Amino acid sequence: METRLISAQQYKRNFVIHLVERAFMFFGENQFLFSQEIVIGLFKSLGALPSLIGIAFGATKLSYLIQILTAKGVEAKPRKKMFLLRIGLAYRAPFLIMGLALWLFAASRPQAALVAAIAGFWASWVIYSVMNPPLMDLYGDTIVAKSRFFSYKVIVGAVVGTVVALLVKWLFKSYGFPTKYIVLLLIAFGLSMVSWLLFTRVLDNPEKTVPDRCASSIGGYLVSAAQLIKRDRTLAVFLGGRITNEMCYAFLFLVTLEYLHRFQLTDAALGNVMFFRFIPAIAVAYLAGRFSERFGPRKSLVVGAAALVLMFIMAAVIGSATLYLLVFLLMTVHLSIWSACEPDAMLEISPADSRVAYTTIIMFIPNTIGALTAPLGGMLAERFGYGFLFALATAIAAVSLGCYALVSFMKAPGVAAAKPGRCDHSLIRHAYRV
DSSP states (O other), X not given: OOOOOOOHHHHHHHHHHHHHHHHHHHHHHHHHTSOHHHHHHHXXXXXXXXXXXXXXXXXXXXXXXXXXXXXXXXXXXXXXXXXXXXXXXXXXXXXXXXXXXXXXXXXXXHHHHHHHHHHHHHHHHHHHHHHHHHHHHHHHHHOSOHHHHHHHHHHHHHHHHHHHHHHHHHHHHHOOTTHHHHHHHHHHHHHHHHHHHHHTTOOOOSOOOOOGGGGSOHHHHHHHHHHHHHHOHHHHHHHHHHHHHHHHHXXXXXXHHHHHHHTTXXXXXXXXXXXXXXXXXXXXXXXXXXXXXXXXHHHHHHHHHHHHHHXXXXXXXXXXXXXXXXXXXXXXXXXXXXXXXXXXXXXXXXXXXXXXXXXXXXXXXXXXXXXXXXXXHHHHHHHHOHHHHHHHHHHHHHHHXXXXXXXXXXXXXXXXXXXXXXXXXXXXXXXXXX
């Protein structure tokens, strides 16, 4: 293992920089990547059918095919920060491109604008999928209080999301289509560039030793990565939970579509939904982080999976637009717990020298299956109705709950690897106490 040169004060500095950088980046990500309401409203305004929207979301999951093909080259890089800075510029460019496409084509050629919007949305996901494994590795090297960081990260996202929701509500009342979306995209691009500048200030560790599997061909690397699943039962069960969880995520956009369809609402109602979702996320993320620090992040995922099961049940039976907001509340509970605890759980079950490989496996397989589920969900909803689809999603979510419950009691190599080494981590933990 390499000698760590980052001091306790520098770890604390990284902690703060990562959080502030995420705050600026979340403005765009919350609207156009991770929160589906705005994207669905944009696609719907450009004339997309539910099946096409499902295909668009499913295609983003196929971006993880590129992740698995680039994993060898990414893991072979001893310094991840410079790679992330270079690819980070490309990650932010689609916000600007989508805004320009709407300005040029939304009124005269809406189909061209729709193609550009879907392409930009997909391009962002492709680059995000390539970035995520080295970013998780960088978090593992430059942050010690990981449970607290990931929970605070969700809190920051919720605060930014609340601001975005208020802005969306005002814009959607004050401006028509496509001006409201163009303004949001341009603001997202500007703030995302501020986050890129902040990321340059992160202090990285010395170069890491490159694993032997990176010296093989791409085929040999993939075989070596696949053998990790066979050898590590904890990883295999965790994958089962992630796969079924990702299948449920492929149905989440239908929860929003059904809300608009069942109660005959316009996309102006999405501002209220976003506001209702992001406010509770702050408290949920904080409590999830505290719970994870005491009981471990894997047990927190069990609570989140239970909320997902209940969410789909309520989505199928609620007949009031006001009460349906409880569905979005449960969605918030699940997504907040998952966002705060799943990355920490992923690092916990990953040996320190194999983080990129583990992260790639955990993201690629579930998201590839999710890519097939998303368009299928849209077609099933059109043919059999949302009640049937939500019943199916409930059953799948129950399987995910069972897997996470089982994995919470299994071994976790990353726990031992996280113990203090040559750096006095107790000083760092003391610095983060609140």
